[in-house]
Amino acid sequence: MADLTTHIGSLTLKNPVMTASGTFGYGLEFADFVDLSQIGGIIVKGTTLEPRQGNAYPRMAETAQGMLNCVGLQNKGVDYFCEHIYPEVRKIDTAVLVNVSGNCPETYAECARRIAELDDIPAIELNISCPNVRQGGMAFGVTCEGAASVVKAVRAAYPKTLIVKLSPNVTSIADIARAVEAEGADAVSLINTLMGMAIDAEKRRPVLSIGTGGLSGPAVKPVALRMVWQVFEAANIPIVGLGGIMNATDAVEFLLAGASAIEIGTANFIDPAVTLKVARGIDEYLDRHGFASVRDIIGLAHH
């Protein structure tokens, strides 16, 4: 039994396995399948200042070893979260983080300010990389200036651990990571979905209601792993790695590439109990190779 605790800024996780925003609801949906308290961290779905209906159906297309989605940040808004969801999720005995989104630096900051008032939410993940909303979202995450502007505004409003979720739809993710680090981000998480699309040959139309969507699943894993590797070389803040992790071996690869923790997303749809299997599998890997702590393998492939 190795030591699985890991750190993201001032946040300590009991193990490095978190759930990716938008793939695990508020955690409660999966309580029948997993002991939620054994997950390292739960990042609840994207929350915005105002309620959002999201995009029209169809929002999903299955692809080779993955899927596209264009949900579009459907959520009931931060006030609803604070009043109705927070009292439930705060009872879960693990780190519960909120993924925060917005359409301009001010709405991001205001949403973060409201979340900061919740004692049992130790960190937020700032979503500057959603490919499925017209305003905001990925628009901020694809330029250094845009990313910096949002992080600057949120940093001033949010004193706790600030993780910034990066978009892979950029030329140099290392530059974006450095830009958000310079504005005071405590950590980065990567990658959000890769922008893609599907076309129905019989109907001769795009499958998704808005045409394009975000690709996730094992298909994106090599891209995600490469980006974690590059950001580890370029920046000096902790990395949360995600993108197509289906099992413990995938997770270990991200840790070796430089991630201090990982998130599991799409795999939750295939196996609702996958998070704990991955946590156990990481433990077994560490034992098998004689590592006393998961922290010993972070970035080890670089040496």
Added chain:
Amino acid sequence: MRPGQFVEVRVDGSPSTFLRRPISINFVDREANELWLLVHVVGAGTRTLARLEAGAVVNVVLPLGHGFTLPEKATPRKNREAQDGNSKADGDGEVQDGGRYLLVGGGVGTAPLLYLGQELVARGGRPSFLLGGRTADDLMQLDLFRRFGDVYLTTEDGSAGERGFVTQHSLWNSVAVSEDISEGTALPAFDLICTCGPKPMMMAVARLAREKGIPCEASLENLMACGLGACLCCVEDTTDGNVCVCKEGPVFSTDKLKW
């Protein structure tokens, strides 16, 4: 497990199939400890499932979603009137059974109606089945349906039952409109219509039900990923906004749908 609920089946041995396949519960035989899934082959995933041999082990998440409304102790009619504040019906012995149901299915959409039929009968309900297909080959399990109630058929080519769509069946001519019901005429009426099948068919059934003043529930089959209400992919635009078909449905009162 309630009729109208579904399962998410993991498809092993089909490399091009990534997500689980949502499939409605066709039948539950508790004595034999069996759960039946009726699989319509549409792509690689369902083709792989259809090739499974007896004794194969299948990874399934179940039961998921909310099913059709079943009669509990009171009858559906009494329930409705009680909700309307019409106390006159209370204690009135007019409809003391589990109510009359019309179950309208098209194609593989007939699948959940078999289990629904069984559960209605078990609760004192009286189901009738109106089943449609393109040809007689599409109409399956008819002998099983007949165990639980009258079966009426339509096919588009006339190879079985009446020619046409389920909504064109002559049965509808004898289904009372709402005024007839309120006047207490003896025309056969139904307390609830339950439908599952292609969306245009269900929309047409919902329209007919509305014209005749009969409540209607429809089982939707929007594309799903998680099946647990987490990914928000399978949403339907309802009077309550976008809601997950997998979690809030798949069965909805058609009054909730913007049809």
